[in-house]
Amino acid sequence: MLFICYPKCTTCQKAEKWLNENNISYTKRHIKEENPTAEEIKRWKEMSGLELKKFFNTSGMQYRALGLKDKLGTMSEVEQLALLASDGMLVKRPILVTDETVLVGFRQAQWEESLK
Numbered sequence: 836m837l838f839i840c841y842p843k844c845t846t847c848q849k850a851e852k853w854l855n856e857n858n859i860s861y862t863k864r865h866i867k868e869e870n871p872t873a874e875e876i877k878r879w880k881e882m883s884g885l886e887l888k889k890f891f892n893t894s895g896m897q898y899r900a901l902g903l904k905d906k907l908g909t910m911s912e913v914e915q916l917a918l919l920a921s922d923g924m925l926v927k928r929p930i931l932v933t934d935e936t937v938l939v940g941f942r943q944a945q946w947e948e949s950l951k
Contacts, residue, residue, distance in 0.1 A: 836861040837932040839871065847929045850941035859950060861931070866923035871930075873916035879930065883937035887915050890939060892927045901925075 840847035
């Protein structure tokens with residue numbers, strides 16, 4: 836299981852605490868130091884069943900600075916994937932990648948249902 840996070844993010848901290856409390860083993864990856872690639876994000880999108888826009892960190896400073904709220908609708912999937920791969924801070928986190936699925940963001944009930 837791959838746990839992709841930004842250590843300073845409080846939601847990531849809550850998710851990691853929950854994983855540890857539930858004795859779930861994982862490999863931790865710092866999203867800013869090791870950006871997801873466009874290929875990874877595309878695969879995760881397919882595994883999760885989510886729209887690509889759900890992978891954007893809409894509350895991040897970078898998202899707002901680039902005015903992505905207004906631009907995403909006119910961008911192609913290839914352009915969106917390239918943008919997400921260019922800066923880990925644009926990617927919503929945490930992301931948990933299992934053999935079966937991908938969970939984006941931490942909603943405890945969803946994680947419990949998927950992992951237990």
